[in-house]
Amino acid sequence: MKPLLRAARRAGNRIAAAALEGVVRTAAAVSPRLPAPPGEPRSIFVLRNNDVGDLLVVTPLFDALRRRFPEARIAAGVGSWNRDVLLGNPHLSEVLPVNAPWFNKYQARAGPLGRLSYLRSSPEVRAVADRRFEVGIDVLGSAWGSLLLLAAGIPYRLGVRGYAGGHSAVHQAVSFDPNEHVGRSALRFAELLGATDLPPVRPQVFLTPEEIEDAERWWAAAETEGRRRRIVIAPGGGLPEKRWPAESFAAVAAGLPDASLLVLGGLKEDDLVARVVASTGARCFESPPDLRKFFALLVPSDLLVTNSSMPLHAAAAFGRPSVVLLGESFPSARQHQAQWGYPGLSVSLGKEPGVRGRLWTAAEALDVIRQELAA
Numbered sequence: 001m002k003p004l005l006r007a008a009r010r011a012g013n014r015i016a017a018a019a020l021e022g023v024v025r026t027a028a029a030v031s032p033r034l035p036a037p038p039g040e041p042r043s044i045f046v047l048r049n050n051d052v053g054d055l056l057v058v059t060p061l062f063d064a065l066r067r068r069f070p071e072a073r074i075a076a077g078v079g080s081w082n083r084d085v086l087l088g089n090p091h092l093s094e095v096l097p098v099n100a101p102w103f104n105k106y107q108a109r110a111g112p113l114g115r116l117s118y119l120r121s122s123p124e125v126r127a128v129a130d131r132r133f134e135v136g137i138d139v140l141g142s143a144w145g146s147l148l149l150l151a152a153g154i155p156y157r158l159g160v161r162g163y164a165g166g167h168s169a170v171h172q173a174v175s176f177d178p179n180e181h182v183g184r185s186a187l188r189f190a191e192l193l194g195a196t197d198l199p200p201v202r203p204q205v206f207l208t209p210e211e212i213e214d215a216e217r218w219w220a221a222a223e224t225e226g227r228r229r230r231i232v233i234a235p236g237g238g239l240p241e242k243r244w245p246a247e248s249f250a251a252v253a254a255g256l257p258d259a260s261l262l263v264l265g266g267l268k269e270d271d272l273v274a275r276v277v278a279s280t281g282a283r284c285f286e287s288p289p290d291l292r293k294f295f296a297l298l299v300p301s302d303l304l305v306t307n308s309s310m311p312l313h314a315a316a317a318f319g320r321p322s323v324v325l326l327g328e329s330f331p332s333a334r335q336h337q338a339q340w341g342y343p344g345l346s347v348s349l350g351k352e353p354g355v356r357g358r359l360w361t362a363a364e365a366l367d368v369i370r371q372e373l374a375a
Helices: 002-029 052-058 060-068 080-086 112-121 123-130 143-151 182-192 209-221 246-254 270-277 291-298 310-317 333-340 362-374
Strands: 043-047 073-078 094-097 135-138 156-161 172-175 230-234 260-263 303-306 322-325 346-349
Touching: 002 143, 043 060, 043 143, 052 080, 052 182, 052 310, 060 073, 060 182, 073 080, 080 094, 080 291, 094 123, 112 143, 123 143, 135 143, 143 156, 156 182, 172 182, 209 291, 230 246, 230 310, 246 260, 246 270, 246 362, 260 270, 291 310, 303 310, 303 362, 310 322, 310 346, 322 362, 333 346, 346 362
Parallel strands: 043 073, 043 135, 073 094, 135 156, 156 172, 230 260, 230 303, 303 322, 322 346
Antiparallel strands: none
């Protein structure tokens, strides 16, 4: 019975997606459009209303666009939870709030009517429209993202083919490839617009010297016996099935008695942090640090031990190595590394078809962590 229900659900989803794409196609047919990309666009809008890690991983796109169009007005449309990620970013002219109720965990779940209501009546969408952008990029690539670009009256649009729809409304599309790094895929939008000078595929975060100095002082304050290896453990992130078990993180912390350990979590992750800190020498904060402080604390660290989550991308921004422990829902560590990892900086440990059918144990992870510290 369950296989039949799953098949029926998949069929229903396909029908709903086809119907929504029909709406996108119809809206695009009656909307302003340019026959070709403007050679030197005066303004570009980049939509990324997704989670923090999703934004971090595509930040090289802003750099690539600025290199190609140094005089253009380049704006990012992001959720309010993400504004701190882009503070001080020299490649952006403006950051606009786009708290769209789709493809993020911060907005209340909304059905099609709620999403249409946002597109039709949100002052945020009107603010984007008022700026009369010439080019719009939906980095995620979805029917709802394309509808937002259409609602904003953007005449030349870029999206993604083969992920979540919306391709009927775009002039050019990046093909979705689950084996290509998400950051590299994002840079393909700049290539479609003629960019050839591309930055490295590594997140970009711009902290102030004061933020970095404060973080160094925090680490140094407890190092009464001289500087020890500084390890950040981040046990939170995403859905439970995506996370390595909290008790395994606790065992790792207990197995590193000579290191200076900091356990960091986000909102609603206090319980996870407490379970890792209990009975170990690790430190934590009474309440989660804000995003900028979270980023800064990674800068003076030697290693991050984390789930597949935002800290992985933040650590990569500062060239800090990471050991990424994958949960049950990840079928292939190799594929995860290709799509989300950073060669030379991160290593993904998890299941692998035909090679390994179980999660890594804490003892196995500790061996890799010690190797990374030795290297």
